[in-house]
Amino acid sequence: MKAAPLNKKFWTPGVLVMLCFMIAGAIAILGRFTGGIGYVTNLSNARPWGLWVGVDVATGVALAAGGFTTAALAHIFGRHHYESVTRPALLTAALGYTFVVLGLLVDIGRSWAIWKPMFNWNFNSVLFEVAMCVMIYLNVLYIEFLPIVAEQFKDRVNLPGMLSSLNSLVNWILKTGDAILNKTMWIFIILGVVLSCMHQSSLGSLMLVAPTKLHPLWYTPLLPLMFLASAIAVGYPMVIFETTIATSSFKLDPEMDILTPLTRFTIYLLGFYLLIKTGDMIYRKTWVYLLDGTYQTNSFLVEMICGIALPWVMLLFNRVRQSRTGIFIAACLIIGGVVLNRVNVFIVGYKPPISEGTYFPAVGEMLVTFGLIATLMFIYRIAVTFLPVLPGSREVNV
Secondary structure, X not given: OOEOOOOOOOOOHHHHHHHHHHHHHHHHHHHHHHHOHHHHOOXXXXXXXXXXXXXXXXXXXXXXXXXXXXXXXXXXXXXXXXXHHHHXXXXXXXXXXXXXXXXXXXXXXXXXXXXXXXXXXXXXXXXXXXXXXXXXXXXXXXXXXXXXXXXXXXXXXXXXXXXXXXXXXXXXXXXXXXXXXXXXXXXXXXXXXXXXXHHHHHHXXXXXXXXXXXXXXXXXXXXXXXXXXXXXXXXXXXXXXXXXXXXXXXXXXOOHHHHHHHHHHHHHHHHHHHHHHHHHHHHOOHHHHOOOOOXXXXXXXXXXXXXXXXXXXXXXXXXXXOOHHHHHHHHHHHXXXXXXXXXXXXXXXXXXXXXXXXXXXXXXXXXXXXXXHHHHHHHHHHHHHHOOOOEOOOEOOO
């Protein structure tokens, strides 16, 4: 079915709840910029990062992987059967990376200097590579999304009053730009996949400089490979998750003919991630920590069992893959496992030698995170309401 704007009521109770979280998050952000980071967080000089880095940045980047994995599948590998889920995945990726940048603006001490990596290049810095890749990829995502906007508005622009003389020019720009992008889009798709692989792995490389600060269960020379493998493995489950939520909320066709085949790819991708995690643990003999009863060990066990092994076993059964509820539960477990992995690496398993006590995010930190997530969902709702993102209006009773 051709993508089309949703013909649905916008202001629903769910949207109003999102608005409340957005307002609360905005108040917390205002407090952060007027009172300083210490005013709304439990961070310190000994513990300079926490929830915002672990969730808003590292987790946000990983969960936006559905954009490049789906684009690669549909456009590079020629599986055009999956085109209908490419647009919502692309929108989620664009919004996800946008809010990663916004999260960084809140997190870093001198947010007004975030532009400096563009001109001050440090080729020995992994963080520099991450910054440049994220910045370029975000622009690539916007370019990939432009044809969707042009499809909705080309030949339909009708500016009021004195601006009406610009109608022809604007329509021509939209039409011409759309034609040019359609011919050159393959360049941006390939560029997006390459950039994503680079910075997904480099996020893991950031922790290679902290062998004495990161728990042995997570510290490994294979961290870059593990971060990349987990991001790729969570890409299609994120598509399943968002598609199931959207089609259920708007009572659209569940698209099981597309989501079920995606689970077959997930079996191999998640299985590879499970293999390298287990093999690394055995090779480095870090399994000796598994029964020491600490909160780090317990968190690692939950990550491995509930976030990787259990959903992988579930997807081996055809009955689960054919069930809308089954694949949704498996997708939620995989997403939860990747989220927990990023939290474990950057928060739970990370303990500076000079840090006093344990870290737990303050209410202000949580409000900022929830506010950013709510804003992402709010803009997603606006986009699918007024732009051709989701497949057409064939409704079903659910």
